[in-house]
Amino acid sequence: MALSDDELRERFSPYHDRELPQAExxxxxxxxxxxxxxxxxxxxxxxxxxGLGSLGAPKAPTPLLQGVQTKLHKRSGGRFYRDRWxxxxxxxxxxxxxxxxxxxxxxxYFAMTSIQVRTPPPTAPYVAxxxxxxxxxxxxx
Amino acid sequence: xxxxxxxELRLVERLKRRDEAxxxxxxxxxxxxxxxxxxxxLGNRADAQDLAQEVFVTVFRSIDSFRGDSRLGTWLxxxxxxxxxNRMKYLDRRAxxxxxxxxxxxxxxxxxxxxxxxRPDRPDESAEGSELEGVIQRALASLDEEHRTLLILRELESxxxxxxxxxxxLPEGTVKSRLHRARAALRExxxxxxxYKIPE
Numbered sequence: 001m002a003l004s005d006d007e008l009r010e011r012f013s014p015y016h017d018r019e020l021p022q023a024e025x026x027x028x029x030x031x032x033x034x035x036x037x038x039x040x041x042x043x044x045x046x047x048x049x050x051g052l053g054s055l056g057a058p059k060a061p062t063p064l065l066q067g068v069q070t071k072l073h074k075r076s077g078g079r080f081y082r083d084r085w086x087x088x089x090x091x092x093x094x095x096x097x098x099x100x101x102x103x104x105x106x107x108x109y110f111a112m113t114s115i116q117v118r119t120p121p122p123t124a125p126y127v128a129x130x131x132x133x134x135x136x137x138x139x140x141x
Numbered sequence: 142x143x144x145x146x147x148x149e150l151r152l153v154e155r156l157k158r159r160d161e162a163x164x165x166x167x168x169x170x171x172x173x174x175x176x177x178x179x180x181x182x183l184g185n186r187a188d189a190q191d192l193a194q195e196v197f198v199t200v201f202r203s204i205d206s207f208r209g210d211s212r213l214g215t216w217l218x219x220x221x222x223x224x225x226x227n228r229m230k231y232l233d234r235r236a237x238x239x240x241x242x243x244x245x246x247x248x249x250x251x252x253x254x255x256x257x258x259x260r261p262d263r264p265d266e267s268a269e270g271s272e273l274e275g276v277i278q279r280a281l282a283s284l285d286e287e288h289r290t291l292l293i294l295r296e297l298e299s300x301x302x303x304x305x306x307x308x309x310x311l312p313e314g315t316v317k318s319r320l321h322r323a324r325a326a327l328r329e330x331x332x333x334x335x336x337y338k339i340p341e
Contacts, residue, residue, distance in 0.1 A: 013321035048328055051273045052296045060176040060190060065168045067190070068197045075198070081161060
């Protein structure tokens with residue numbers, strides 16, 4: 001199976017992915033072994049794909065969530081994301097957090113009502129000390 | 142990028158109930174992936190940020206149409222790619238109008254006898270092309286929308302052909318043949334840009 005250089009170039013990509021029929025795959029492999037210039041082109045082609053695959057993923061400059069919430073709030077006429085609490089990201093729904101808070105309040109209430117407050121023993125009434133006369137001062141001459 | 146199937150099922154159920162907390166989790170899970178895809182498609186950060194938000198707004202509104210034929214992440218990619226195609230068409234139309242306006246101004250200038258002629262040289266453009274990554278990114282951005290989409294989905298996002306078929310709506314043979322053409326086009330674009338030769 002004789003292939004021209006252009007026909008070989010057209011087959012670089014399916015050859016790389018091993019998608020050619022076996023006979024064609026072997027023909028490309030043999031042609032690349034015999035043709036150093038074309039083999040270099042194929043190496044360049046593979047390097048390009050490697051370079052493409054190793055491009056870093058660009059990061060969003062700021063989280064998108066707040067903008068999405070604002071858009072949904074406006075476009076739904078205020079139906080969604082009504083309040084500040086619902087705009088925070090979390091694993092638990094607000095209803096669950098509210099229920100947990102309510103349970104905590106009930107527990108705190110029962111704990112407070114079940115504690116007996118001890119009154120301190122009575123002490124002697126407070127007696128104010130007698131007023132003392134101020135020390136005599138001598139007028140300055 | 143995919144959640145495990147059970148977690149995904151529960152998430153979709155909550156999304157269909159328009160559970161805002163679940164939607165917050167969904168956005169946080171996928172926002173970087175969607176932003177990266179959209180930025181690579183559009184090549185402009187401000188446009189990408191706005192469009193990525195629009196993708197999530199669309200998901201919130203149309204999650205009822207998700208029937209579970211594919212993974213949620215694949216469906217999200219499909220929504221994102223469709224948004225990108227629409228935005229690129231809009232930007233192309235706008236660029237064409239701007240180009241027409243420039244052409245009109247140029248012709249008027251020629252008529253006035255004040256044409257400078259030719260495009261000003263950009264020495265910084267050839268200097269920028271010194272690194273392979275930059276060259277590849279610019280060459281990728283210069284490809285047509287279909288080639289760029291296929292290369293991004295296959296080479297950058299490493300998606301299997303099944304997912305690419307679902308996202309693009311193309312049969313497998315077509316995806317493969319167009320991907321091969323896209324790679325050849327990218328190679329030509331890289332070599333065309335400042336005669337850059339890929340290092341071994």
